[in-house]
Amino acid sequence: NAGVMQNPRHLVRRRGQEARLRCSPMKGHSHVYWYRQLPEEGLKFMVYLQKENIIDESGMPKERFSAEFPKEGPSILRIQQVVRGDSAAYFCASSQGHSNTGELFFGEGSRLTVL
Amino acid sequence: GQSLEQPSEVTAVEGAIVQINCTYQTSGFYGLSWYQQHDGGAPTFLSYNGLDGLEETGRFSSFLSRSDSYGYLLLQELQMKDSASYFCAVRDPSSGTYKYIFGTGTRLKVLA
Numbered sequence: 001n002a003g004v005m006q007n008p009r010h011l012v013r014r015r016g017q018e019a020r021l022r023c024s025p026m027k028g029h030s031h032v033y034w035y036r037q038l039p040e041e042g043l044k045f046m047v048y049l050q051k052e053n054i055i056d057e058s059g060m061p062k063e064r065f066s067a068e069f070p071k072e073g074p075s076i077l078r079i080q081q082v083v084r085g086d087s088a089a090y091f092c093a094s095s096q097g098h099s100n101t102g103e104l105f106f107g108e109g110s111r112l113t114v115l
Numbered sequence: 116g117q118s119l120e121q122p123s124e125v126t127a128v129e130g131a132i133v134q135i136n137c138t139y140q141t142s143g144f145y146g147l148s149w150y151q152q153h154d155g156g157a158p159t160f161l162s163y164n165g166l167d168g169l170e171e172t173g174r175f176s177s178f179l180s181r182s183d184s185y186g187y188l189l190l191q192e193l194q195m196k197d198s199a200s201y202f203c204a205v206r207d208p209s210s211g212t213y214k215y216i217f218g219t220g221t222r223l224k225v226l227a
């Protein structure tokens with residue numbers, strides 16, 4: 001049973017380009033979370049999605065960032081016109097629902113470097 | 116909203132016992148979780164406390180006191196492989212969406 005799959009693992013973009021990060025949740029999981037992590041720092045909440053719905057995007061910048069979780073296919077975190085400050089690790093996590101055990105399953109992350 | 120505070124760094128020697136504290140300020144509460152993250156790796160779930168008291172899982176134990184808004188992770192018989200960052204996390208009911216919020220993280224260094 002595959003875990004949470006993220007790709008690409010590493011992505012290099014120049015300023016002004018677009019970055020697309022993909023996340024396939026664990027089988028049977030319908031809740032997806034995206035977090036951003038800078039080196040030596042914590043996990044900052046960005047967005048929480050269920051299939052075809054954005055539940056909470058309060059942690060996501062209003063401009064240049066968008067996320068989706070379509071009925072079919074992976075969840076996508078899209079960053080337009082990237083800037084150097086977007087360089088970070090972006091982690092996706094999934095859960096079956098409102099987990100009674102507080103457990104999220106994380107992917108290995110996508111590390112974005114903006115030149 | 117929610118905020119969770121942890122010490123930034125803790126150092127201990129192999130074989131010792133170490134406690135990592137987490138204090139939280141919340142407008143509601145639905146349990147405290149702990150995660151471990153090795154450098155360059157993914158966070159992995161360690162434990163969950165929904166009620167007050169101690170939960171034990173092998174060398175790791177986690178404690179919660181809801182009246183004190185406080186919890187801790189206890190690591191016994193430390194091994195070098197325990198060197199990692201540890202995060203506490205809660206679900207945030209204040210927004211109505213119950214998203215998971217993580218603490219600032221504690222970097223544990225285990226010395227030989």
